[in-house]
Amino acid sequence: MDFGLSSEQQMLKDAVRRCLADNCPLDHVRARADAGSAVSEPAAAALHAMGLSGLMVPEAHGGLGMTLLDAAVVAEELGRAVAPVPFLARSVLAPLAFVLAGSDAQRAAWLPAIAAGEARFGVAILGIVETRDGSGVLAGEDGLSGTALFALDFEGANHFIVADDAGRLHLVNAEANGVERVALKTIDATRSVGELRFDAVPGESLADDGGAAGRRLRDAGRALLAADSLGAAEVMIEKAVAYAGEREQFGRVIGSFQAVKHMCAEMAARHEPCRALVWYAAHAFDAVPDEAALTACHAKSHTGEVHRFVARTATEVHGGMGFTDLLGLHYWFKRIGFDRQVLGGPDKVRAEAAQLQDWAAAAA
Amino acid sequence: MNLEYGPEYDRFRAEVRTFIERHRPLAPKAGGRAARASSEAVAWQTLLLEHGYTARTIPREYGGYGAEPDILKSRIIAEEFARAGVPGGLANQGISMLVPTLLELGTEEQKRRWIAPTLRGEIVWCQGYSEPGAGSDLASLTTSAREENGEFVVNGQKIWTSTARQADMIFCLVRTEPEAPKHAGISYLIFPMDTPGIEVRPLKTMTGHAEFNETFFTDVRVPIDQIVGRRGQGWFVANATLGHERGMLGDPDALENRLLALIKLMQEERVGSERALDNPVLRDRLVALQAEVAAMKYNGMRVLSNQLKGEPGGMAKLIVKLQSCELAHQISALAIDAMGEMGILYDGSPREREGGAWQWNYMFQLGLIIGGGTAQIQKNIIAERGLNMPREPRLEPSAATSRKEVA
Numbered sequence: 001m002d003f004g005l006s007s008e009q010q011m012l013k014d015a016v017r018r019c020l021a022d023n024c025p026l027d028h029v030r031a032r033a034d035a036g037s038a039v040s041e042p043a044a045a046a047l048h049a050m051g052l053s054g055l056m057v058p059e060a061h062g063g064l065g066m067t068l069l070d071a072a073v074v075a076e077e078l079g080r081a082v083a084p085v086p087f088l089a090r091s092v093l094a095p096l097a098f099v100l101a102g103s104d105a106q107r108a109a110w111l112p113a114i115a116a117g118e119a120r121f122g123v124a125i126l127g128i129v130e131t132r133d134g135s136g137v138l139a140g141e142d143g144l145s146g147t148a149l150f151a152l153d154f155e156g157a158n159h160f161i162v163a164d165d166a167g168r169l170h171l172v173n174a175e176a177n178g179v180e181r182v183a184l185k186t187i188d189a190t191r192s193v194g195e196l197r198f199d200a201v202p203g204e205s206l207a208d209d210g211g212a213a214g215r216r217l218r219d220a221g222r223a224l225l226a227a228d229s230l231g232a233a234e235v236m237i238e239k240a241v242a243y244a245g246e247r248e249q250f251g252r253v254i255g256s257f258q259a260v261k262h263m264c265a266e267m268a269a270r271h272e273p274c275r276a277l278v279w280y281a282a283h284a285f286d287a288v289p290d291e292a293a294l295t296a297c298h299a300k301s302h303t304g305e306v307h308r309f310v311a312r313t314a315t316e317v318h319g320g321m322g323f324t325d326l327l328g329l330h331y332w333f334k335r336i337g338f339d340r341q342v343l344g345g346p347d348k349v350r351a352e353a354a355q356l357q358d359w360a361a362a363a364a
Numbered sequence: 365m366n367l368e369y370g371p372e373y374d375r376f377r378a379e380v381r382t383f384i385e386r387h388r389p390l391a392p393k394a395g396g397r398a399a400r401a402s403s404e405a406v407a408w409q410t411l412l413l414e415h416g417y418t419a420r421t422i423p424r425e426y427g428g429y430g431a432e433p434d435i436l437k438s439r440i441i442a443e444e445f446a447r448a449g450v451p452g453g454l455a456n457q458g459i460s461m462l463v464p465t466l467l468e469l470g471t472e473e474q475k476r477r478w479i480a481p482t483l484r485g486e487i488v489w490c491q492g493y494s495e496p497g498a499g500s501d502l503a504s505l506t507t508s509a510r511e512e513n514g515e516f517v518v519n520g521q522k523i524w525t526s527t528a529r530q531a532d533m534i535f536c537l538v539r540t541e542p543e544a545p546k547h548a549g550i551s552y553l554i555f556p557m558d559t560p561g562i563e564v565r566p567l568k569t570m571t572g573h574a575e576f577n578e579t580f581f582t583d584v585r586v587p588i589d590q591i592v593g594r595r596g597q598g599w600f601v602a603n604a605t606l607g608h609e610r611g612m613l614g615d616p617d618a619l620e621n622r623l624l625a626l627i628k629l630m631q632e633e634r635v636g637s638e639r640a641l642d643n644p645v646l647r648d649r650l651v652a653l654q655a656e657v658a659a660m661k662y663n664g665m666r667v668l669s670n671q672l673k674g675e676p677g678g679m680a681k682l683i684v685k686l687q688s689c690e691l692a693h694q695i696s697a698l699a700i701d702a703m704g705e706m707g708i709l710y711d712g713s714p715r716e717r718e719g720g721a722w723q724w725n726y727m728f729q730l731g732l733i734i735g736g737g738t739a740q741i742q743k744n745i746i747a748e749r750g751l752n753m754p755r756e757p758r759l760e761p762s763a764a765t766s767r768k769e770v771a
């Protein structure tokens with residue numbers, strides 16, 4: 001019995017942290033944001049050199065064949081560094097899609113290309129969670145038609161995995177005839193999302209499995225967004241505590257005021273159990289599949305709530321300085337805001353958790 | 365991540381399950397509030413002692429089962445009894461706080477004399493720490509004990525003494541060295557509650573029951589050898605017990621069981637044909653609590669793993685009392701809301717649900733948020749020990765190490 005990270009996972013975590021410290025300091029994050037890009041080529045290249053493009057690609061196809069908990073460890077570090085690096089869709093959900101629903105030929109064609117960093121996928125599966133604003137994708141005789149919102153890792157993607165309205169996954173080339181790509185701007189300059197408009201786009205379908213693979217991607221995505229949020233929130237707590245130990249008012253450091261200490265203690269007390277919950281959700285994805293969907297909901301919704309509290313409270317501890325651009329604290333604030341809403345905000349996800357337990361009828 | 369306990373432990377779990385199934389009819393009703401165990405509870409305790417399902421690692425010569433310490437086996441026992449909804453061993457203040465303290469710091473004579481009958485439920489203890497002027501700031505206590513003819517003579521007052529009326533014995537903090545700095549002047553005494561000079565007055569609590577008391581001491585004579593640890597070391601001795609108390613207040617199995625009871629309630633409670641669970645707002649709150657209970661459960665497994673590896677519990681452990689007590693309170697709060705008007709029925713009223721247990725719990729759990737180190741004191745500890753934030757500036761050099769800032 002050992003609830004926690006293995007020594008290999010701890011090593012992976014340390015290695016990613018070092019890599020991002022070297023290749024993705026805050027100045028660099030800021031420079032990318034100012035340039036209007038959510039992709040840091042040097043950081044992405046350094047992580048690729050560590051083999052992380054193939055993290056979820058089975059060894060037989062040239063990858064590392066790791067688990068979702070390994071991916072969660074990486075996601076947490078990316079969140080810590082507010083790293084503008086395509087990861088969730090490109091290095092986790094896309095290879096998972098092929099593992100779960102690809103034919104032998106599709107796997108052989110795409111998994112090695114993903115590991116090699118040549119196939120750069122975005123993933124648009126929001127349709128599995130909800131359709132809105134006239135979105136929806138139909139797969140017909142003449143290909144895909146309609147609109148998919150919030151394609152993840154949008155910038156720089158040369159291919160997309162798209163869920164249709166029946167939950168089936170399809171592969172489309174970003175440059176294919178009839179594809180229109182519209183970038184969406186979010187609060188979070190470190191991640192890129194976009195809208196895909198299809199007009200009779202020739203796609204390649206993955207297995208018709210009644211939407212099973214798509215739901216697995218959704219669960220994996222939720223667990224990893226929670227992991228990203230975990231890392232971002234941890235940094236905000238660290239920064240708040242450090243700032244409270246330096247800033248002086250009324251002749252003493254503000255960290256000696258109990259109101260400030262209690263803000264920090266509340267952040268820590270609410271945050272700490274999130275770590276175990278996120279680890280379990282990621283672990284369950286591979287090891288306890290029956291619990292995967294529900295724990296992914298719990299991890300997503302609970303971190304969403306707790307980390308919103310952390311984000312605003314840590315900002316408050318910094319006073320006016322927290323509100324400025326100077327410290328860059330807002331990058332973490334916004335990263336947490338993104339993690340909370342994407343693939344279902346807490347309320348939406350809790351409603352699904354209720355349905356999963358037959359506590360509520362599924363929405364029509 | 366490896367959640368398997370391994371074959372040896374799986375066998376042990378099976379044994380525990382078999383035991384529970386076989387003996388279930390003998391188990392007393394769970395959740396008894398009585399200070400003194402009923403005769404069924406004593407018989408159950410005796411059975412559990414014989415099989416090593418309580419007091420498992422306490423040496424046989426002191427009335428325990430004498431097994432090698434094995435954190436996982438203890439955990440399995442707790443899990444299985446909780447899962448079966450069957451009460452485990454007695455967990456009163458004597459067993460949870462005094463016994464571990466004596467094991468750590470008592471004399472051989474004290475261990476032999478007090479531990480076994482305490483384990484068997486024959487001796488009931490109360491904890492005489494808090495005073496009217498010394499709550500969170502426990503070390504400012506003033507109940508005095510002066511030495512006279514080979515005896516301590518105790519004078520003063522304790523308050524919030526749970527079970528003082530039923531108790532046979534008290535473990536009590538007194539000031540023996542009035543000249544010494546505040547923390548260094550305290551001693552830890554144990555003495556019978558029928559010693560002349562002790563007067564107990566019940567204090568009714570908000571639940572409507574008299575769950576604790578004021579305890580007055582007037583020239584109470586205590587033989588000099590009834591001190592645990594040395595004179596002036598009482599603060600250190602008490603810290604050992606407070607650590608045990610806090611461990612007792614954050615049981616993840618108890619939270620899970622409360623949550624299951626809440627789910628059942630929300631499936632059964634109806635307004636018209638709509639179950640409480642069909643109300644989307646209530647359901648949303650339920651799922652939010654479920655996620656939080658899950659987080660505390662896995663956090664507990666993380667703490668357990670750290671303990672197995674001999675690593676410090678760290679932040680994961682420091683936050684347990686604060687978070688679990690609050691969460692338990694919120695579970696009861698939702699239950700009351702889910703019952704609507706019916707939620708206020710109490711005290712044997714017609715139409716009352718579950719004997720008014722949810723209201724009782726809602727109030728009692730607020731007591732747990734306050735007792736054993738208040739929520740605010742917990743936050744001080746988390747900030748100062750967990751996050752290394754600066755301590756409050758002191759008004760006087762040795763003042764204000766709060767009572768529960770010890771572990």
Ligand SMILES: Cc1cc2nc3c(=O)[nH]c(=O)nc-3n(C[C@H](O)[C@H](O)[C@H](O)COP(=O)(O)OP(=O)(O)OC[C@H]3O[C@@H](n4cnc5c(N)ncnc54)[C@H](O)[C@@H]3O)c2cc1C
Pocket residue numbers: 258490491492493494495498499500501523524525526527576730731732734735736737738739740741744766767
């Ligand atoms: C159900 C229950 C059972 C109990 N059983 C026993 C028992 O058997 N034996 C026994 O000895 N005692 C017992 N107690 C007493 C308990 O330990 C004390 O109530 C507790 O330590 C708080 O002390 P107090 O009540 O004097 O409150 P105070 O210390 O007066 O606290 C009042 C308020 O001030 C806040 N406060 C105090 N100091 C600080 C600080 N430094 N920073 C921030 N806020 C602060 C507190 O958090 C609280 O909100 C019991 C209490 C309860 C509720």
